[in-house]
Amino acid sequence: MIDALFEGLLLVLQWKAFAFMLLGIGLGFWVGLLPGLGGATTLALMLPFIYAMQPVEAFAFLLGMHSVVATTGDITSVLFGVPGEATAAATILDGHAMAKKGEAGRALGAALTSSLIGALVGAFALALAIPVVRPLVLTFGSPELFMVAIVGLAFIASLSAHGARGMLRGFLAGGLGLFFATVGQDPQAGIARYTLGTLYLWGGLELVPMLIGIFAIPEIIDLVVRGTSIAGDVPPGRLNKGALEGVKDTFRHFWLTIRCSLIGTFIGIMPGLGGSVAQWMAYGHATQSARNAEERKQFGAGDVRGVLGPGAANNSKEGGALIPTVAFGVPGSSAMAILLGGFFLMGLVPGPDMLTKHLAVTFSMVWTIVLANVITVVACFLFLNQLARLTAVRGHLLIPVILVLVFIGSYTANNHYGDVLVMLLFGGIGYLMVVGGWPRAPFVLGLVLGKIAENYLYISVARYEAAWLYRPVVLVLLGLALVVICYPLIQARRAGAKKDAHA
Amino acid sequence: MHSKASLGLGVGIMILSAWGVISALAWPWKAALFPLVIGIPIFCLAATEVLWVLFGSTVRGETMDFQLSTHLPEQVTLRRTALAVGWMLGFFGAIVLVSFPVAVPLFVFLYLKLQGREGWGLSLIFTVAVWALFYGLFDRLLHLPFPDGWIQTWAGLT
Amino acid sequence: MRSTLALIAVFTLMAIAPRVGEAQSSRYEGKTVTIVVGYKTGGGYDATARLLARHLPKHIPGKPTVIVQNMPGANSLIAANHVYAVAKPDGLTIGTFNRNLPIAQLIKVEGVKFDMTKFAWVGSAASESTVLAIRADLPYQSFDELRKAGKTVVIGATGPGANTYDFPLLIKELLGVNLKIVSGYSSSADIMLAIERKEVDGRAGSYTSLRPFIDRDLVRPVIRARATEAGIEQLPVDEDLAPTPRAKAIMALRSVPEVIGRPYVMPPGTPDDAVKMMREAFRNAIKDPELVAEAKKAKMALEFVSGDEALKVVKELLAQPKDVVDEFSKYIKFGE
Numbered sequence: 003m004i005d006a007l008f009e010g011l012l013l014v015l016q017w018k019a020f021a022f023m024l025l026g027i028g029l030g031f032w033v034g035l036l037p038g039l040g041g042a043t044t045l046a047l048m049l050p051f052i053y054a055m056q057p058v059e060a061f062a063f064l065l066g067m068h069s070v071v072a073t074t075g076d077i078t079s080v081l082f083g084v085p086g087e088a089t090a091a092a093t094i095l096d097g098h099a100m101a102k103k104g105e106a107g108r109a110l111g112a113a114l115t116s117s118l119i120g121a122l123v124g125a126f127a128l129a130l131a132i133p134v135v136r137p138l139v140l141t142f143g144s145p146e147l148f149m150v151a152i153v154g155l156a157f158i159a160s161l162s163a164h165g166a167r168g169m170l171r172g173f174l175a176g177g178l179g180l181f182f183a184t185v186g187q188d189p190q191a192g193i194a195r196y197t198l199g200t201l202y203l204w205g206g207l208e209l210v211p212m213l214i215g216i217f218a219i220p221e222i223i224d225l226v227v228r229g230t231s232i233a234g235d236v237p238p239g240r241l242n243k244g245a246l247e248g249v250k251d252t253f254r255h256f257w258l259t260i261r262c263s264l265i266g267t268f269i270g271i272m273p274g275l276g277g278s279v280a281q282w283m284a285y286g287h288a289t290q291s292a293r294n295a296e297e298r299k300q301f302g303a304g305d306v307r308g309v310l311g312p313g314a315a316n317n318s319k320e321g322g323a324l325i326p327t328v329a330f331g332v333p334g335s336s337a338m339a340i341l342l343g344g345f346f347l348m349g350l351v352p353g354p355d356m357l358t359k360h361l362a363v364t365f366s367m368v369w370t371i372v373l374a375n376v377i378t379v380v381a382c383f384l385f386l387n388q389l390a391r392l393t394a395v396r397g398h399l400l401i402p403v404i405l406v407l408v409f410i411g412s413y414t415a416n417n418h419y420g421d422v423l424v425m426l427l428f429g430g431i432g433y434l435m436v437v438g439g440w441p442r443a444p445f446v447l448g449l450v451l452g453k454i455a456e457n458y459l460y461i462s463v464a465r466y467e468a469a470w471l472y473r474p475v476v477l478v479l480l481g482l483a484l485v486v487i488c489y490p491l492i493q494a495r496r497a498g499a500k501k502d503a504h505a
Numbered sequence: 506m507h508s509k510a511s512l513g514l515g516v517g518i519m520i521l522s523a524w525g526v527i528s529a530l531a532w533p534w535k536a537a538l539f540p541l542v543i544g545i546p547i548f549c550l551a552a553t554e555v556l557w558v559l560f561g562s563t564v565r566g567e568t569m570d571f572q573l574s575t576h577l578p579e580q581v582t583l584r585r586t587a588l589a590v591g592w593m594l595g596f597f598g599a600i601v602l603v604s605f606p607v608a609v610p611l612f613v614f615l616y617l618k619l620q621g622r623e624g625w626g627l628s629l630i631f632t633v634a635v636w637a638l639f640y641g642l643f644d645r646l647l648h649l650p651f652p653d654g655w656i657q658t659w660a661g662l663t
Numbered sequence: 664m665r666s667t668l669a670l671i672a673v674f675t676l677m678a679i680a681p682r683v684g685e686a687q688s689s690r691y692e693g694k695t696v697t698i699v700v701g702y703k704t705g706g707g708y709d710a711t712a713r714l715l716a717r718h719l720p721k722h723i724p725g726k727p728t729v730i731v732q733n734m735p736g737a738n739s740l741i742a743a744n745h746v747y748a749v750a751k752p753d754g755l756t757i758g759t760f761n762r763n764l765p766i767a768q769l770i771k772v773e774g775v776k777f778d779m780t781k782f783a784w785v786g787s788a789a790s791e792s793t794v795l796a797i798r799a800d801l802p803y804q805s806f807d808e809l810r811k812a813g814k815t816v817v818i819g820a821t822g823p824g825a826n827t828y829d830f831p832l833l834i835k836e837l838l839g840v841n842l843k844i845v846s847g848y849s850s851s852a853d854i855m856l857a858i859e860r861k862e863v864d865g866r867a868g869s870y871t872s873l874r875p876f877i878d879r880d881l882v883r884p885v886i887r888a889r890a891t892e893a894g895i896e897q898l899p900v901d902e903d904l905a906p907t908p909r910a911k912a913i914m915a916l917r918s919v920p921e922v923i924g925r926p927y928v929m930p931p932g933t934p935d936d937a938v939k940m941m942r943e944a945f946r947n948a949i950k951d952p953e954l955v956a957e958a959k960k961a962k963m964a965l966e967f968v969s970g971d972e973a974l975k976v977v978k979e980l981l982a983q984p985k986d987v988v989d990e991f992s993k994y995i996k997f998g999e
Contacts, residue, residue, distance in 0.1 A: 036642075038643075042704075042705060043703070043704045043705070045705075046704040046705035046709070046710075047647075047704060049710075049961075050713060050714075050717065050957075053957060053960055053961075139856065139859075139860075140859060140860045143857070143860050143862045144857065144862060167557065170550060170553060170554055170557075171511075171554065173550060174514075174515075174518060174547060174550050174551060174554060177543055177546060177547035177550065178518060178521075178547065180539075180543045181521070181522065181525060181540070181543050181544060181547060184525075184539055184540050184543070187822070187824075187998060188535075188536045188822075189821060189822030189823070189846050189847045190535040190536055190822075190823075190846055190847060191532070191533045191535050191536040191823070192822065192823030192824060192996035192997075192998055193532050193533065193536040195528075195529075195532070195536060195540065196525065196528065196540075199773070199774075200774075201736060201737035201740050201741050201744075201774045202736055202737070202741070204736065204737040204738065204740075205735075205736065205737065205738075219593070220573070222589065222593075223573075223586055223589040223590070224573050226585055226586075226588065226589035226592075226620075227573070227577065227581075227582055227585040227586055227589065228577075229585070273852065273853055273856060274848070274849050274850075274853045274856075326856065330855070330856055330859060331852075331855070331875055331876070331879075332852040332853065332855050332856045333850075333852050336705070339705065339850070339852065340705045342852075343705075343710070343961065346875070346961065346962045347960050347961055347962075349960075351875055351878070351879065352875075353875075353879050354879075396621070398616070398617065398620060398621030398622075398623065399617070399621065399623070399631065401616065401620075401621075402612060402613040402616040402617060402621075402635070403613075403635055405592075405593065405596060405612070405616075406609055406612070406613065406635060406639060409596065409597070409600070410605075410639070410643060413605070413649075414643075414647075414649060416703075416734075416735050416736055417649060417650050417732070417733060417734055417735070418734075418736055418741070419600070419601065419652075422597060422600070423597075426593065426594070426597060429593075431514075434510045434513055434514050435510075435514065436573055437507050437510035437573060438507050438508075438509075438510035438511035438512075438513070438514050439507050439511065440511065440514060452539075452543075453849075454849075456539045456847075457847035457848070457849065458847070460535070460845075460846075460847045461819075461845050461846075461847045461848065461862075464843070464845040464846075465817060465845050465862060465863070648697075648730040648731070648732055649732070650697075650699075650732040650733075650734060
């Protein structure tokens with residue numbers, strides 16, 4: 003195996019493969035940055051171009067492009083509050099808040115460094131997991147995946163504010179998200195649920211326009227109201243020295259970053275959970291690291307941990323997603339499904355062969371992810387501070403550009419005006435939530451987990467009847483969900499007790 | 506302001522979930538289960554929130570989310586918010602009326618001139634740059650379908 | 664005198680004749696032909712369309728650019744409605760959608776605003792063979808053994824309307840095989856993982872998508888639908904095993920669209936010469952050795968079914984008697 007490891011590295015370092023990887027990185031940089039250019043869509047568009055390439059070159063190109071998308075998506079989230087990719091939405095909460103405080107450089111530094119660490123953990127997991135991946139993936143059946151969704155939903159409690167009122171609103175937001183997830187044709191009876199008689203809603207509500215609406219629109223309205231630049235009244239001198247600070251932050255909270263990377267990798271390994279889940283669970287976990295109520299209030303207002311968590315998770319999940327793709331031929335994400343097409347083009351059959359006969363190719367993929375991320379992060383750091391200066395530009399110049407990107411970003415989901423309307427509608431809802439003091443993160447959690455929870459529940463019951471409840475992993479996950487729900491309550495009580503002790 | 510928004514959301518959810526539950530009752534149980542399991546509790550929770558807002562304290566719950574700027578007088582905030590919303594809806598209206606590729610430069614230019622009060626030169630250059638980027642990427646390269654606006658169809662142009 | 668007349672006739676003809684060809688190429692020269700795909704980028708329909716888009720230009724006089732636009736939504740109903748009513752019938756628009764749209768029209772799905780018979784049919788670029796495959800380590804080697812099985816065999820599916828669901832459903836209901844259909848998997852790839860986990864025992868689906876897993880010896884195909892491909896001809900066909908003519912008609916109804924696996928149409932009212940020319944271009948493009956080589960690499964199998972034949976198939980499908988359609992609707996809904 004060690005020689006396959008080195009062979010893989012040498013394969014990537016061949017000049018042609020390396021050149022293609024750089025090309026892929028260049029392309030992926032813009033794809034991640036711009037809302038409206040999706041990673042998966044662009045991968046599909048690139049497939050025809052790789053017909054003429056050798057396998058290693060093709061993968062260097064595709065993977066190089068793909069690895070970078072998750073990283074640069076965070077950049078638009080931090081700077082403008084617009085998710086460059088659906089997977090970068092959680093970064094907005096604290097990342098953009100930091101930008102508004104004038105700490106854009108720091109946020110970007112933290113996002114990029116945590117992305118790098120996440121990518122490395124994911125790639126590492128891919129390399130390490132190769133012997134254990136089959137039993138691991140096979141243990142997690144539909145009942146277990148349902149429980150993972152429940153654990154995810156349990157994070158709603160962590161993402162709500164403390165206190166009964168906070169919990170009420172958090173659960174309302176989460177419930178609303180779950181409700182919206184039911185729109186569309188259901189896979190059990192084929193009924194078109196809540197489609198209001200339109201064809202547009204048959205497939206359900208599209209995630210990207212909703213995310214763009216609910217996060218970007220309130221920020222844009224606020225920017226218009228303030229009439230200043232994004233960074234507001236912060237003197238411009240302060241903006242630039244942030245990036246290094248962000249890197250230091252990542253190491254200050256190293257174990258949190260690692261834990262969130264592991265969460266991301268794990269979610270990535272489980273196909274069927276969807277790419278957007280990882281960042282929110284990581285964010286929820288990051289908020290749990292707040293030691294008391296004072297610190298918790300900082301989340302959403304610009305706590306760097308809120309950037310580290312999602313930043314790491316959305317990169318590590320890609321490494322994780324490669325695992326079932328390579329080992330089973332089952333794509334771990336929509337981008338992987340397209341990558342799989344690339345496999346076939348190259349005459350490679352994903353499956354046990356990739357872990358034995360073609361181990362070097364698999365390792366070359368690992369190395370591509372590692373190198374592509376390192377190169378991207380280094381390149382971004384070079385002009386990070388210039389990017390941060392965008393937050394000092396007059397708001398009136400940025401707003402029309404942001405709005406154009408927001409509108410186009412929503413439109414390209416389905417090339418349908420309905421998506422733009424959905425974006426505006428949820429922009430309104432998001433605005434009301436912000437004004438009313440309702441948390442938006444639980445809403446997104448409910449939205450992304452709703453379909454998963456419902457489908458896996460039905461599959462579990464249909465297949466195992468009641469027996470699935472007794473499976474060991476299910477029980478462990480149930481316990482975990484209870485811990486996650488009770489954690490904020492325990493924390494609050496402990497803080498209360500400490501206060502009494504001090505009083 | 507914030508309690509009004511909270512009230513609005515609460516009432517909105519009550520109406521939505523009530524409608525959802527009633528619609529779901531007509532479906533076969535497999536399709537109706539989840540909507541009911543979710544709809545009924547959120548109706549109750551929303552009702553609780555509404556009652557709390559109407560009869561309870563007006564203390565604002567601290568959420569871990571961003572707070573809108575409060576440093577300006579309320580009148581100014583309201584006016585500017587209305588303006589922002591107006592611009593966005595106007596942009597959408599323009600897209601429907603004259604199609605995306607025409608609406609984009611129109612919107613950018615008007616916004617820069619009217620809201621931003623920028624000079625002619627800057628506005629024009631900026632507009633052209635944004636339009637070129639938009640057109641080059643989304644139309645020429647990606648061939649996204651942009652339907653004709655109503656005005657173009659009515660005038661018989663294509 | 665007669666020879667002069669003849670000479671004049673010949674010269675006149677010589678003057679006009681190139682015009683006819685020119686009329687064709689001038690229609691397309693410098694223009695862009697758009698293929699509207701009813702699905703998002705990355706799916707099977709989209710991949711086929713993009714492959715064709717790359718090779719069509721050289722077979723169309725005037726060598727226009729051919730681009731692909733995606734108009735996903737409602738399992739391509741939105742795209743079909745668009746090409747039917749909104750797109751201009753000037754020969755520059757082609758649509759490709761869900762092969763099951765004739766069924767949507769037949770069972771009167773709400774929102775169908777087109778009539779499949781009125782489209783100007785170009786043809787179909789492939790036929791899709793559906794098979795049911797079960798885990799290779801199960802003791803059932805053939806369909807007969809499966810039928811006689813005592814234990815319930817669990818089949819994973821994505822949802823009603825997809826062939827993962829419909830094909831085994833009919834086998835269960837009409838052929839009386841002891842199958843349990845567990846639906847809700849988010850994609851057919853997820854079902855394969857469930858098969859590996861022994862959570863389900865098999866799945867139905869297109870032969871192309873199951874091929875890698877069959878070759879890997881994970882699953883074994885036991886029965887197929889009407890359309891056939893190399894490698895599965897010897898499998899029993901579900902229709903042949905139907906106990907009653909009604910059952911056979913219902914199975915046939917489900918299977919028929921597979922013959923026009925990748926339908927390509929132009930808006931109703933497109934001039935006949937444009938349609939004729941496009942049919943020729945499609946036929947030649949699909950036979951083009953470069954396209955064949957690319958398709959082989961991408962593991963796509965294209966074969967041309969003529970527009971007339973496709974239209975015939977559609978008309979037959981839509982002419983089914985009401986009682987067959989009613990019973991059919993009891994089982995089959997429109998979905999993927």
